[in-house]
Amino acid sequence: MTDETYHDARTGRQSSLALDDLLSLDRLCWLHKSGADISDCLNLMLTKAAAATESSCGAVLLRDERSGKRRVAASFGLPEDSFSTRQMREVNRILALGNEPYLLNSKPERPSPLMEALEKASAKSGMAMPMRVDGSVTGLVVLGSERETYSEQQLAVAGGIARYSALAMERANACKDSEDRLGFLETIAEISSVLASERDLNSTLSVVVEQAAALVNAESTAVGLLEEDGSVLRCLVAHGPLADALRGQTFDLTEWPLRSVFKSRKAQALVDPSNNPRLRPKDVETWRVKSALLAPLTLKDTVIGLLAAANKHGGRQFSAVDVRVFETLANHAAIAISNSRLFERNQRALARLEAERTKLEGILENLADGVIVCDADHRITLVNRAAEEIMETSAESLLGHDLVSLHPIEYRKVLRQMLHAVSSADGAESPLHEAKVEYGHKIIRISASPVVVGGSYQGFAMALQDVTAAEEVGRAKAEFVSTVAHELKTPLTSLKGSIGLMLASAPDVSDARFRELAAIAQNNSNRLIRLVDDMMDIAKIEAGRMGLRVEPVSLYECAVDAVKDVQQSAAEKCISLTVRLVGAPPLVPADRDRVEQVITNLLNNAIRFSPENGEVIVSIRRIHGFLRVSVQDFGPGIPRKDLKRVFEKFYQVGGPASRKAGGSGLGLAISKAIVEQHGGKMYVRSTLGHGSSFVFTIPAPAGNK
Amino acid sequence: MATKVLIIEDEPEIQAILEMSLQQVGGFDTVIANDGIEGIERALRDSPDIILMDVLMPRLDGYATCRRIKEDQRLSKIPVIFLTARTDPHDIERAMRAGATGCVAKPFDPLKLAGQISKIREEGDRGDRRDLPRRPHGTPK
Numbered sequence: 034m035t036d037e038t039y040h041d042a043r044t045g046r047q048s049s050l051a052l053d054d055l056l057s058l059d060r061l062c063w064l065h066k067s068g069a070d071i072s073d074c075l076n077l078m079l080t081k082a083a084a085a086t087e088s089s090c091g092a093v094l095l096r097d098e099r100s101g102k103r104r105v106a107a108s109f110g111l112p113e114d115s116f117s118t119r120q121m122r123e124v125n126r127i128l129a130l131g132n133e134p135y136l137l138n139s140k141p142e143r144p145s146p147l148m149e150a151l152e153k154a155s156a157k158s159g160m161a162m163p164m165r166v167d168g169s170v171t172g173l174v175v176l177g178s179e180r181e182t183y184s185e186q187q188l189a190v191a192g193g194i195a196r197y198s199a200l201a202m203e204r205a206n207a208c209k210d211s212e213d214r215l216g217f218l219e220t221i222a223e224i225s226s227v228l229a230s231e232r233d234l235n236s237t238l239s240v241v242v243e244q245a246a247a248l249v250n251a252e253s254t255a256v257g258l259l260e261e262d263g264s265v266l267r268c269l270v271a272h273g274p275l276a277d278a279l280r281g282q283t284f285d286l287t288e289w290p291l292r293s294v295f296k297s298r299k300a301q302a303l304v305d306p307s308n309n310p311r312l313r314p315k316d317v318e319t320w321r322v323k324s325a326l327l328a329p330l331t332l333k334d335t336v337i338g339l340l341a342a343a344n345k346h347g348g349r350q351f352s353a354v355d356v357r358v359f360e361t362l363a364n365h366a367a368i369a370i371s372n373s374r375l376f377e378r379n380q381r382a383l384a385r386l387e388a389e390r391t392k393l394e395g396i397l398e399n400l401a402d403g404v405i406v407c408d409a410d411h412r413i414t415l416v417n418r419a420a421e422e423i424m425e426t427s428a429e430s431l432l433g434h435d436l437v438s439l440h441p442i443e444y445r446k447v448l449r450q451m452l453h454a455v456s457s458a459d460g461a462e463s464p465l466h467e468a469k470v471e472y473g474h475k476i477i478r479i480s481a482s483p484v485v486v487g488g489s490y491q492g493f494a495m496a497l498q499d500v501t502a503a504e505e506v507g508r509a510k511a512e513f514v515s516t517v518a519h520e521l522k523t524p525l526t527s528l529k530g531s532i533g534l535m536l537a538s539a540p541d542v543s544d545a546r547f548r549e550l551a552a553i554a555q556n557n558s559n560r561l562i563r564l565v566d567d568m569m570d571i572a573k574i575e576a577g578r579m580g581l582r583v584e585p586v587s588l589y590e591c592a593v594d595a596v597k598d599v600q601q602s603a604a605e606k607c608i609s610l611t612v613r614l615v616g617a618p619p620l621v622p623a624d625r626d627r628v629e630q631v632i633t634n635l636l637n638n639a640i641r642f643s644p645e646n647g648e649v650i651v652s653i654r655r656i657h658g659f660l661r662v663s664v665q666d667f668g669p670g671i672p673r674k675d676l677k678r679v680f681e682k683f684y685q686v687g688g689p690a691s692r693k694a695g696g697s698g699l700g701l702a703i704s705k706a707i708v709e710q711h712g713g714k715m716y717v718r719s720t721l722g723h724g725s726s727f728v729f730t731i732p733a734p735a736g737n738k
Numbered sequence: 739m740a741t742k743v744l745i746i747e748d749e750p751e752i753q754a755i756l757e758m759s760l761q762q763v764g765g766f767d768t769v770i771a772n773d774g775i776e777g778i779e780r781a782l783r784d785s786p787d788i789i790l791m792d793v794l795m796p797r798l799d800g801y802a803t804c805r806r807i808k809e810d811q812r813l814s815k816i817p818v819i820f821l822t823a824r825t826d827p828h829d830i831e832r833a834m835r836a837g838a839t840g841c842v843a844k845p846f847d848p849l850k851l852a853g854q855i856s857k858i859r860e861e862g863d864r865g866d867r868r869d870l871p872r873r874p875h876g877t878p879k
């Protein structure tokens with residue numbers, strides 16, 4: 034659908050509405066013939082035109098039949114002496130330009146006397162519409178408005194009114210028989226209502242052919258539209274005795290007589306067409322009629338079809354007035370057809386949308402998660418059944434309300450922050466934002482994502498998940514972890530403390546075996562402590578309760594501290610540890626202890642898997658909104674198939690049997706969870722036989738220096 | 739002059755280890771209390787230079803004890819260091835809110851702890867010592 038057709042159709046509808054008004058005008062013209070004053074008719078026409086175009090003043094300038102001079106036949110809102118010779122000269126100039134409505138404007142270099150006259154009546158814009166039928170000028174309608182300018186539509190409406198007034202006056206002169214005239218008026222009335230109504234193409238075409246028959250008093254009428262490729266005209270709807278023969282038939286545009294109608298874009302009356310030498314022999318049968326009327330259906334300079342009427346031999350021959358009337362009808366029929374096409378297209382699109390909507394609604398209704406959609410002002414526009422259940426209320430009491438104010442006060446701030454983040458998120462960030470809130474006894478996880486249509490933010494959609502049960506389990510787990518922590522760590526504290534003291538006083542003890550055993554006890558108590566810590570970390574991660582203490586952190590300092598932590602075990606294998614800083618990475622919001630824990634884990638692995646005298650390199654650099662930390666070793670590497678799995682808890686390459694290197698297989702699982710909790714990612718690159726590189730990222734929001 | 743350390747801890751073994759470590763490092767006098775209530779009494783009587791405080795204790799737990807100490811004008815200047823098995827951010831936050839100077843994760847290295855105490859004494863109480871709680875992950879294998 035192009036904008037043009039739409040606009041055209043709109044204009045068409047507007048002018049067709051004004052057509053109704055013109056009927057009364059036409060009726061007045063007829064009255065005039067039977068004695069009424071023509072200026073009453075014209076005044077009425079002016080009033081109608083002014084109302085349709087929001088004009089504040091106007092006039093009709095006609096040629097006086099006797100003197101041949103122009104005179105003001107009707108006016109309103111203008112002083113009597115508004116139009117002098119200067120204005121009349123401009124009238125002639127405009128009429129010489131053509132049939133189209135004309136916008137008046139007064140420029141210093143090219144003054145418009147008509148506009149000046151309107152300006153005296155405080156108009157700011159003006160237009161002039163020729164009244165012309167078939168080349169013969171009747172007069173000019175001038176309108177002025179206090180608005181800055183007339184719209185295209187107003188221009189088109191006024192143009193239509195002027196044309197119809199001309200036609201009506203002409204018609205009033207031509208029709209002698211009053212009954213004939215009444216019929217004409219009724220037909221126009223019907224057509225105008227068809228043009229104004231929205232209906233499907235077929236019924237529009239049916240009205241057009243029926244009314245065309247009545248209008249020009251024809252036995253048969255038909256309407257044909259161009260096929261998609263524009264080469265063939267197909268008769269779609271026909272009326273009268275020839276209807277059956279015509280319906281569905283196709284016509285070649287390149288043959289007479291269609292060719293000449295399409296070329297001239299004018300209505301034509303044909304007499305005895307079957308005898309015309311230009312007719313192809315094969316078409317003779319089709320055109321065996323006494324008289325035919327053909328009018329192109331034109332929309333914005335494009336011919337879309339043809340309106341035809343025919344009388345068989347013995348029937349009436351069409352007149353010159355018939356041709357004009359027919360052409361006018363064809364013009365309006367074209368607009369009606371385009372309206373109907375648009376209407377049908379809209380109906381189809383609507384039906385598709387409706388089907389889509391029903392489907393989506395079905396899905397939404399049956400979803401276990403609650404769904405709420407809000408507009409950009411946080412007002413709720415859609416609620417599904419699950420959401421009603423979760424919020425323990427009905428859709429009616431939610432729709433249209435501000436989402437935030439429906440929540441308990443203590444959560445409003447969290448929600449506002451989340452929604453702010455949603456609405457200001459750019460494409461680079463993950464568009465999903467989460468929050469947990471309580472409704473009564475329920476704990477609900479809300480995840481929101483923006484609704485963006487054609488690049489503009491329209492609001493957001495939220496999924497509500499009842500996580501009460503999961504949360505209870507999480508709480509119970511956390512409770513358990515904290516109990517275990519205390520129960521296990523109390524004896525471990527005694528153990529570690531006493532061994533430490535034992536070894537510290539060892540210089541006094543000369544027994545080497547005692548010292549060796551104490552060292553073994555110390556190593557293993559440390560290992561046990563680490564294991565307890567790791568198990569508790571895993572439990573916290575799985576319960577979703579690993580809290581972070583976020584503050585601005587220098588990853589470089591973390592790395593240096595982590596290196597200090599593992600210095601001793603590196604020294605035992607004569608491994609060199611290097612921290613490389615690329616550029617000047619900014620501080621990042623992170624939990625310092627946890628990040629150090631990650632780097633320590635990676636370093637411990639790297640040292641464990643490095644050969645004696647090996648090298649381990651930690652490097653830190655900034656890349657697109659993240660800091661990237663890698664820990665590289667030159668050890669045996671990791672087989673391809675294990676690369677993903679090393680992050681699983683308890684997973685160890687080669688199975689637990691190869692545990693000689695120590696460890697329980699939890700370090701990487703914990704590290705990855707910590708990194709992800711920070712909004713980063715962790716992965717590994719490794720070449721078998723050449724070494725491994727464990728890499729993680731931590732978001733570094735822009736602006737953090 | 740020796741630094742007087744008040745140990746408020748309900749586990750006799752840990753009491754003993756703390757006492758011995760401080761002796762080993764040297765320069766400390768120790769006073770022991772078995773729970774919070776007793777801890778406050780001893781603090782008032784013995785005016786310690788620093789307090790080491792367990793969290794889970796009968797009668798009055800570490801947080802409440804610390805709060806009372808900080809509310810008491812006679813005691814409020816004494817730095818309190820928590821010894822705790824729970825070092826999650828919110829546990830540490832809670833200790834800090836109660837007025838703690840720092841937290842040390844259990845199990846701790848007693849000799850290192852003694853060193854840290856000396857350091858705090860030397861530097862004077864700077865208030866918030868969030869750098870104290872080191873996770874035990876640095877422990878070499």
Ligand SMILES: Nc1ncnc2c1ncn2[C@@H]1O[C@H](COP(=O)(O)OP(=O)(O)OP(=O)(O)O)[C@@H](O)[C@H]1O
Pocket residue numbers: 567634638639642666668669670671679680684685686687695696697698699700701702725
């Ligand atoms: N740098 C590395 N080079 C080769 N293999 C590695 C390396 N890092 C880890 N892996 C493999 O991944 C497995 C899992 O590592 P992870 O750190 O999770 O556990 P772990 O080191 O065995 O035990 P934990 O870290 O719990 O003490 C290791 O057992 C090892 O097989």
Ligand SMILES: [Mg+2]
Pocket residue numbers: 634637638696699700701
């Ligand atoms: Mg490991």
